[in-house]
Amino acid sequence: MTAVRDVAAPPRPPALPRLPRLSRLPRLPRSGRVADALACGTYLAAALLLYRGLWAGGPAGRYLVDSGQDQRQWEWFFAVTARAVAHGENPLTTTLQNHPDGVNLMANTSMPGLSIPLAPITWLFGPSATWAVVLTLGLAATAAAWYYLISRHLVASRPAAALGGAFCAFAPPMVSHANAHPNLAVLFVLPLIIDRLIRVAGGRRPIRDGVLLGLLTTYQIFLGEEALLLAATGIALFAPTYACVAPGAARAALPHLARGVGVGAALCGVLVAYPLWWQFTGPQSYTNLLHGPAGNDLAALTAYADRSLAGDIDVSARLSMNRTEENAFFGWPLLVLAVAITVALWRTALTKALAAVLVGAALFSLGPEIIVDGEATGIFGPWKLLGQLPLYESVLESRFTMVCVPVLGILLALGAQAAGRAGDRRIRLLWFVVVVQALLPLLPQPLATAPREPTPAFFADGTWRRFTGPGRAIVTVPLPDPGDARALTWQVDAGLGFPLAEGYFVGPFGPDRLGGYGAVTRATSQLLREVRDGGVVPEVSDADRAQARADLAFWRADAVVLGPHDRQEALRGTLDRLLGPGVPIGGVWLWDVRAGGAAGAG
Structure with a gap:
């Protein structure tokens, strides 16, 4: 058999056989x-x-319907990597999700081979x-x-x-x-x-x-x-x-x-x-x-x-x-x-x-x-x-x-x-x-898209800055997970100015550090997810309130924010029982959980 040859190269010793008459292709005309x-x-x-x-109409206004929550996750990867490049930070890790433990970006599909060189596009557009x-x-x-x-x-x-x-x-x-x-x-x-x-x-x-x-x-x-x-x-x-x-x-x-x-x-x-x-x-x-x-x-x-x-x-x-x-x-x-x-x-x-x-x-x-x-x-x-x-x-x-x-x-x-x-x-x-x-x-049909949900003004116009200190987290409700990662988009639209509790990523679970999707949930986040899925306001005990305070301290949270949601009333009722009455502001409900905060003091 004849040899596989580069189209522009002169003849060389045989390497890989190929179809007849294809080993001496001429220089590309x-x-x-x-x-x-x-x-x-x-x-x-x-x-x-x-x-x-x-x-x-522009990618900023459209969402790929069949991507589930993955488009939100990928856009977050691109945004957080561009931020790391701009600030000279380690692009292999971040605490902007899963605060305070963080996320190992190298162990996730963050594609630094593209997210780093394309950082200027992310900055500009x-x-x-x-x-x-x-x-x-x-x-x-x-x-x-x-x-x-x-x-x-x-x-x-x-x-x-x-x-x-x-x-x-x-x-x-x-x-x-x-x-x-x-x-x-x-x-x-x-x-x-x-x-x-x-x-x-x-x-x-x-x-x-x-x-x-x-x-x-x-x-x-x-x-x-x-x-x-x-x-x-x-x-x-x-x-x-x-x-x-x-x-x-x-x-x-x-x-x-x-x-x-x-x-x-x-x-x-x-x-x-x-x-x-x-x-x-x-x-x-x-x-x-x-x-x-x-x-x-x-x-x-x-x-x-x-x-x-x-x-x-x-x-x-x-x-x-x-x-x-x-x-x-x-x-x-x-x-x-x-x-x-x-x-x-x-x-x-x-x-x-x-x-x-x-x-x-x-x-x-x-x-x-x-x-x-x-x-x-x-x-x-x-x-x-x-x-x-x-x-x-x-x-x-x-x-x-x-x-x-x-x-x-x-x-x-x-x-x-x-x-x-x-x-x-x-x-x-x-x-x-x-x-x-x-x-x-x-033949593939064009991929289905839909208009994006608008980001609440609380995040989009910077109102969040009044309720969050440096390095302190915002707990969005429901907490972001593989089933609902809208909070990642809110955080990106807020300029990645605050970390989030929990999130959508791959991280370790249990003493054997087996990989899984999302964060290791705490008692309060699990309770709120049950309300999200079931739509029923549960009985809340003093032990539940104490656990919520402990979880908020672990997350180093300054604020709890409930955005638009199909189960908003049930979630709001549960948070009122856990933290006291919230206040409406910028299209969300807010519980200020800082010491002496104006909301959520009950």
């Missing part, structure tokens, strides 16, 4: 540059169309603008990066590469995470890492390429460690399969890989040593994040996602955790097409290795026990063993179908090129019809 620009422009237009509701920019440009950049990898190493046809790149960024799992999880949707660095691995294997400049590999891997760690783990698992499935079917190429590449990857790993290890130490052993670190069984239902592989053109909300709701975790939903026509492409191109080592990744990742995604249309089969999947390993125990196993996304995109590109080279027009026509049938139902 002007027409190729035009094609590249057209592809990237199309990807950006597609991303803008996907997020048109977010940009309409606010975190909602940063959120919109990250999602829109990030998704377009992800498509462009996969297009670059496919066009430079796998196919000569620019249209075929463009098709593959588009699928890699706009496939149903990607669109699902594009509602709420930029760490799993903004993946433009991963194709660049793979590109550098291929170059290292080629052996032309393994040390230089190894250094770049280390820098790219470091950057990806600051964008999303889970995505890097998923990609590394896919590479771990690809490499041994490739070595088995192309042992000669593997032996030729091994010395170069040993040198280049060794250099990259050493460099990356030095650069991330302190941040990872902080993440795993620093304040508010945790050991692992346990989710429980979260595998894909086998039926989800052939179904359609809610936001796909052929989606059915009832089906997707039944087969997924929520709209941000529709991690399969490829539709049966695409899977049949992928099998057909694999069979047609089975002679190549690349196709065989891709098939191994596709099957392996899909099996991992099914979880410890195979579920078919909601029914347990009693058949154990490979995740039962893999999920026990360090790091993997913190991953939602259903997300392993995201490893399948670029594999399917590459297979589509390979199939498109093979069909385009076919001499028989009937084959090209058949390919066009089949691809349309497979991909048209998967």
